Amino acid sequence: MFTLLRTAPSPKHPKPTFSIPSHHNLTTSPQAPQDAAFASLILKSDPQSLTRILHDPNIHWTPDSVNKTLKRLWNHGPKALLFFKTLDRHPTYTHSSSSYDHAVDIAGRLRDYKSLWAFVARMRALRVGPAPRTFAIIAERYVAAGKPDRAVKVFLSMHEYGCPQDLNSFNTVLDVLCKAKRVEKAYNLFKVFRGRFRADCVSYNVIVNGWCLIKRTPKALEVLREMVERGIEPSLVTYNIMLKGYLRAGQVKEAWEFFREMKKRKCEIDVVTYTTLVHGFGVLGEIKKARKIFDGMVEDGVLPSVATYNALIQVLCKKDSVENAVVVFEEMVSKGYVPNVTTYNVLVRGLCHAGNMDRGMELMERMKEDECEPNVQTYNVVIRYFCDDGEIDKALDVFEKMGRGECLPNLDTYNMLISAMFVRKKPEDLLVAGKLLIEMVDRGFLPRKYTFNRVLDGLLLTGNQGFAKEILRSQSRCGRLPCQVRL
Secondary structure: OOOOHHHHHHHOOOOOOOOOOOOOOOOOOOOOOHHHHHHHHHHHOOHHHHHHHHHHOOOOOHHHHHHHHHHHOOHHHHHHHHHHHHHHOOOOOOHHHHHHHHHHHHHHHHOHHHHHHHHHHHHOOOOOOOOOOHHHHHHHHHHHHHOOHHHHHHHHHHHHOOOOOOOOHHHHHHHHHHHHHHHHHHHHHHHHHHOOOOOOOOHHHHHHHHHHHHOHHHHHHHHHHHHHHHHOOOOOOHHHHHHHHHOOOHHHHHHHHHHHHHOOOOOOOOOOHHHHHHHHHHHHHOOOHHHHHHHHHHHHOOOOHHHHHHHHHHHHHHHHHHHHHHHHHHHHOOOOOOHHHHHHHHHHHHHHHHHHHHHHHHHHHHHOOOOOOOOHHHHHHHHHHHHOOOHHHHHHHHHHHHOOOOOOOOOHHHHHHHHOOOOOOOHHHHHHHHEEEHHHHHHHOOHOOOOOHHHHHHHOOOHHHHHHHHHHHHHHOOOOOOOOOOO
């Protein structure tokens, strides 16, 4: 990662009195995992030295170590694929099907379809795939790229690659389309093929969830009725989806009536039902009701899960008080629950949003002590709020820590920082914006035209025509250069 142009960092603030309890009494921070060391080494290596490093007989590669390294390199797609392709030429190690699936996913995110289909062909030649999961990944990537028709064609052509379509793969492609809010297309596909694949409860649940995702609960109810008419018994999952759909659409009265009807019909209400209610009512600002449901679930014989606590902590941070959220967090830990990365992320966000950046950073450090590794969302929250507070140098410090291989920045990270570089209106900040733009493209991210134009205009206005020309020349491969720019 490049050395950023900035002023010396501000002195550290005094340590806050706030303390988050740790459920592990660690005296030292855990060592960086092996995959982090591999990722850091790969990031620093050029293509020539990479072969020598990866083919070193002293390194024992396993599918697990390869998969973990690919995940570490996820946000540097070109390096991840270079690592995978170089290791594919290893004299003794052969990639597993799961590693190929990771490579297919990364190539799809980069829209490098030539490499994607080359991996599929290679899997088939080695007889390690492709499997239904491979095609699910490909379909998801085409949908994300705005090509839902191509995703459907991939599903329909699976058998040509030695992987026959079945009910599970049918449900998967429906789910991919619905989660991308291409519900009409999913429903049309469902109606055409439900007879051939003998659509089951899961198939109907996927379609019901799709309509709920786009807040069309009447359509979801229609599918639910159709399901019953065809002799398929709705499951508790079906009812939980419908309940969540009502809450997502802001239909509080309908949600509560639906829940009461579930109890009346003696549905075996589970922790997911209560978690849905706690989150749904909390997001709508009904904190007292959310808290009452949370407290009452134990009386009904259902213990809260970590996800339930996460839901309550999140809504308290958003709609009530972060101090109340901290109390719930402490209660959770005291009862023996182990917070996960989502727990920490919602509380870090809550503390930062309330202006308690020191406490947010302290909690982020405590995550590491509790062997809960911060992810890119954790770092992005901290960077965002430092930028919002005008603490650009501190945001850049956090960004540089990300570049050491443990948690690489993603598209959101770059977009946030590039926008922040325009706040202080300093010429040197615009140079940083230009360097960030180059780095993000080198890592396989596609900037929006607006971002390109903004950075180029800023460089031109501050007399950095040479750097602007360099960006135009070196980044033309990304295909999003503004044609109207004339230097």
